[in-house]
Amino acid sequence: MTRAVAVTGLGVVSALGGNVDALAAGLVDGRCGITPLRLFRHRGRANVAAEVPEDVAGFEVALDAPATRRLSRADRFALAAAEEACHDAGLDASLRGAAALYAGATTAGMRETEEAYRRQRAGEDRRFRVSRMLATPLSTPAAVVAQALGIFGPRGTFSTACSSSALAIAAGAEAIARGRARVVLAIGSDQLCRLTYAGFDSLQALDPEPCRPFDRDRRGLSLGEGAAALVLEDADHARARGARVRALVAGHGTATDAHHVTAPHPEGAGARRALEAALGGAGLPAQAVGYVNAHGSGTRHNDEVEVAVLRAVFGDRLPHVPVSSTKSQVGHCLAAAGAIEAVVTVVALERGLLPPTVNLRALDPAWADLDLVPRAGRRASLGVAVTSSSGFGGHNVTLVLARPEAL
Amino acid sequence: MTAVAVTGIGVVSAFGVGLTPFWDGLVAGQSAVRQLARARVPGVELGAEVPALDVRAFAQTPLARRIDRTSLLALAACRLALADAGEPLAAVAPERASLVLGSALGNLGETESFLDRLFERGAGIPLVFPNLVMNAPLSYASIELGITGPTAFLSEGEVSGEAAIAWGAGLVADGIADVCLAGGADELDGVLCEVLRDARGFTGGTRPGEGAAVLILEPQARAEARGARVYARVVPHAGFGVPSGVHRWPHDGAAVAAGLAPLVADADLIVAAANGRAALDRVEAAALAQALGPGRRPAVTALRGAFGDFGCAGALATAAAAMAIATGTIPPAANAAHLDTRFDVVRGEARRGRVRSAVVSALARGGLCRPIRLDAAA
Numbered sequence A: 001m002t003r004a005v006a007v008t009g010l011g012v013v014s015a016l017g018g019n020v021d022a023l024a025a026g027l028v029d030g031r032c033g034i035t036p037l038r039l040f041r042h043r044g045r046a047n048v049a050a051e052v053p054e055d056v057a058g059f060e061v062a063l064d065a066p067a068t069r070r071l072s073r074a075d076r077f078a079l080a081a082a083e084e085a086c087h088d089a090g091l092d093a094s095l096r097g098a099a100a101l102y103a104g105a106t107t108a109g110m111r112e113t114e115e116a117y118r119r120q121r122a123g124e125d126r127r128f129r130v131s132r133m134l135a136t137p138l139s140t141p142a143a144v145v146a147q148a149l150g151i152f153g154p155r156g157t158f159s160t161a162c163s164s165s166a167l168a169i170a171a172g173a174e175a176i177a178r179g180r181a182r183v184v185l186a187i188g189s190d191q192l193c194r195l196t197y198a199g200f201d202s203l204q205a206l207d208p209e210p211c212r213p214f215d216r217d218r219r220g221l222s223l224g225e226g227a228a229a230l231v232l233e234d235a236d237h238a239r240a241r242g243a244r245v246r247a248l249v250a251g252h253g254t255a256t257d258a259h260h261v262t263a264p265h266p267e268g269a270g271a272r273r274a275l276e277a278a279l280g281g282a283g284l285p286a287q288a289v290g291y292v293n294a295h296g297s298g299t300r301h302n303d304e305v306e307v308a309v310l311r312a313v314f315g316d317r318l319p320h321v322p323v324s325s326t327k328s329q330v331g332h333c334l335a336a337a338g339a340i341e342a343v344v345t346v347v348a349l350e351r352g353l354l355p356p357t358v359n360l361r362a363l364d365p366a367w368a369d370l371d372l373v374p375r376a377g378r379r380a381s382l383g384v385a386v387t388s389s390s391g392f393g394g395h396n397v398t399l400v401l402a403r404p405e406a407l
Numbered sequence B: 001m002t003a004v005a006v007t008g009i010g011v012v013s014a015f016g017v018g019l020t021p022f023w024d025g026l027v028a029g030q031s032a033v034r035q036l037a038r039a040r041v042p043g044v045e046l047g048a049e050v051p052a053l054d055v056r057a058f059a060q061t062p063l064a065r066r067i068d069r070t071s072l073l074a075l076a077a078c079r080l081a082l083a084d085a086g087e088p089l090a091a092v093a094p095e096r097a098s099l100v101l102g103s104a105l106g107n108l109g110e111t112e113s114f115l116d117r118l119f120e121r122g123a124g125i126p127l128v129f130p131n132l133v134m135n136a137p138l139s140y141a142s143i144e145l146g147i148t149g150p151t152a153f154l155s156e157g158e159v160s161g162e163a164a165i166a167w168g169a170g171l172v173a174d175g176i177a178d179v180c181l182a183g184g185a186d187e188l189d190g191v192l193c194e195v196l197r198d199a200r201g202f203t204g205g206t207r208p209g210e211g212a213a214v215l216i217l218e219p220q221a222r223a224e225a226r227g228a229r230v231y232a233r234v235v236p237h238a239g240f241g242v243p244s245g246v247h248r249w250p251h252d253g254a255a256v257a258a259g260l261a262p263l264v265a266d267a268d269l270i271v272a273a274a275n276g277r278a279a280l281d282r283v284e285a286a287a288l289a290q291a292l293g294p295g296r297r298p299a300v301t302a303l304r305g306a307f308g309d310f311g312c313a314g315a316l317a318t319a320a321a322a323m324a325i326a327t328g329t330i331p332p333a334a335n336a337a338h339l340d341t342r343f344d345v346v347r348g349e350a351r352r353g354r355v356r357s358a359v360v361s362a363l364a365r366g367g368l369c370r371p372i373r374l375d376a377a378a
Helices: A020-029 A065-069 A073-089 A093-098 A110-121 A140-149 A164-177 A194-202 A235-240 A269-282 A300-320 A334-351 B019-027 B062-066 B069-084 B108-121 B136-145 B157-173 B190-198 B220-225 B253-264 B278-292 B313-327
Strands: A005-013 A100-104 A155-158 A183-190 A226-234 A247-256 A291-293 A384-391 A395-402 B004-013 B097-102 B151-154 B179-186 B211-219 B232-235 B269-272 B299-302 B357-360 B372-375
Touching: A005 A020, A005 A073, A005 A164, A005 A235, A005 A334, A020 A334, A073 A110, A073 A140, A073 A183, A073 A226, A093 A183, A100 A140, A100 A164, A100 A334, A110 A194, A110 B108, A140 A155, A140 A183, A155 A164, A164 A183, A164 A226, A164 A247, A164 A334, A164 A384, A164 A395, A183 A334, A194 B108, A226 A235, A226 A334, A247 A269, A247 A334, A247 B151, A269 A300, A269 A384, A269 A395, A291 A334, A300 A384, A334 A384, A334 A395, B004 B019, B004 B069, B004 B157, B004 B220, B004 B313, B019 B313, B062 B136, B069 B108, B069 B136, B069 B179, B069 B211, B097 B136, B097 B157, B108 B190, B136 B151, B136 B179, B151 B157, B157 B179, B157 B211, B157 B232, B157 B313, B157 B372, B179 B313, B211 B220, B211 B313, B232 B313, B253 B278, B253 B357, B269 B278, B269 B313, B313 B357, B313 B372
Parallel strands: A100 A155, A100 A183, A291 A384, B097 B151, B097 B179, B269 B299, B269 B357
Antiparallel strands: A005 A226, A005 A247, A155 B151, A183 A226, A247 A395, A384 A395, B004 B211, B004 B232, B179 B211, B232 B372, B357 B372
16 A cells, blocks of 8 residues: 655756746746856867856855855755745645655765865865865755755665656655655755866767757757755645645656666666656556656757657657657756756646747657647646656656646 | 565675675774875875775676776675675566665765866866766666666765665565665775865774675565575664754764664664764764663674774675674774773674674764664574
């Protein structure tokens, strides 16, 4: 007997703005948040990114002064998203105190750490600025959120590259489904840093222009930054306290390629098993799905493999299932991507809105039959949607989300 | 819930490659702390370094020849654990096998050389970048071992090893995996030693270290059916948070005690997190004393003095706790002078006697407790 898992709170920080309403407005308009890189100088093929606007990251923090001074941007993003989600869900101090906290992170405060490292190596600082080196441990954003918001249940920080926060959500949903937790805050947060930017660029994985997922001429991904948070809650608990059930996490699936450290499995074996396991766990056939929020990174390989997986699972029905890539608007936010895309998917279900794939100029002829929701968001009544994430090393996670009345 | 058996232990430590040198060293009361070679920097001379590993002994695919050191430590521990358990992967479907690894800091050495080159020439190194992804050990090990079930990588500072083992135990207990490899790895290098020195991080008795430990976890019934040796059972526990500064040790002994009390109530052995830093040792001692209550004096040992202090040291502590249960031998505390006299600390020589249950007490900065409870199998 498993418990129903509700989503009762959402929070998000991205290039489209510092809250869920700003994100939703951007989905309707089809705004692209990918602009020339300003945070640091980079000499290479690409020079665009989806940066969080400056005014979003600066806000009052409920921590002591030394801890506040040491916050990285990733910590601030995580905290902003977590606060919005907890407020949205109406979690009081006692509900927060008992809640579990599962996070996804890939580089946390690497931007601050790499700068402290550079200064010490260049002789600008005689010693390491240890306070900045402390930004790096991946457990830091979750510790910041836990201590600032008083969240003292079980805690975990997952790092499976680009599926990190999707895994955090899956972990939280599993804990609730099995009756081990009543409230879980699931978050993902990452910030742009030179290491990641130069790394992806050296792999020639970055599109020199804003990324064009599913476009015939796509040349790679665009990096982004941000955070998202979801309050997951036992649905009975949520209803008993009068909280609004915004969506249900109906199922989740996790599977591994065991194929390559960067490339996806050529047939998407792990991604397919994750999708099938998520639908199986939800007890839903593929026909029930009305929208797919794709991983859609915009690399030649990813989009090909992803469409192949969707064709295998949805068959002839795929042209009638809208598929879109949020990464075309907010960039690839790495550890935050899964959570941001889960928030987008809940917004889609709740507001009857198909999120768009922007920057699409010419559809790849291999999938000219598909509805990729080009340019701007579109109205549609949705009941069930899936969102998929795949990380370097072949770590795949799929979530099935549904409107409460759809099940 | 399915009972979770530990059927294999793989350890790569400053004592050497394998469980035997690790356990023999601990039981003999030896310390693997020596003059540092690779990681030595002015002001940090002593530490627990792992001897150089032969990549080809552990990595078989051409891809894995590019493996980084932290991933190699983890992969080596995985292979040693599988061999110790009688190669259990051969008998399960790949999608029913799981892998959960942890690391506090991941691949330090190549991250630094990548940044050095980036700052000098403005460009990254494409062959190295995949190794800098935090979950590289998970990727390499899943590819090398052909594991396609649910996998996870956890980073939890000083309790990264315990976090991974607890998560893996949960996957077996919930019936999601028939075999799960769970553990962690962290490496030591010169830059980390410099940072620790500049932070005055090793003023206590314990020295920095490195290493990896991985446990093979299986449903106990399945393990018994195949005639596997069962070292101990892991009792899944989700851990808990307590108030703390973001980068500080927990300060509220009572909050830690409340979480530990049900775990230590009938434990025969506590493997303490104690690492010689006053802030940690003080709160841990207060919490244990309160959790145990008056009159309860289980054996206490602390082993970071022997194999060094690092993010995944708790995975090695858990391996030692499983061995203590399996062999009825408790290794003595290393550098134990700082341990609280309120406790029955195992000092000097190993102690023989039945250990029915052991708790690895795990505390991390930022206010996270990730204790592991192990029970005897029978």
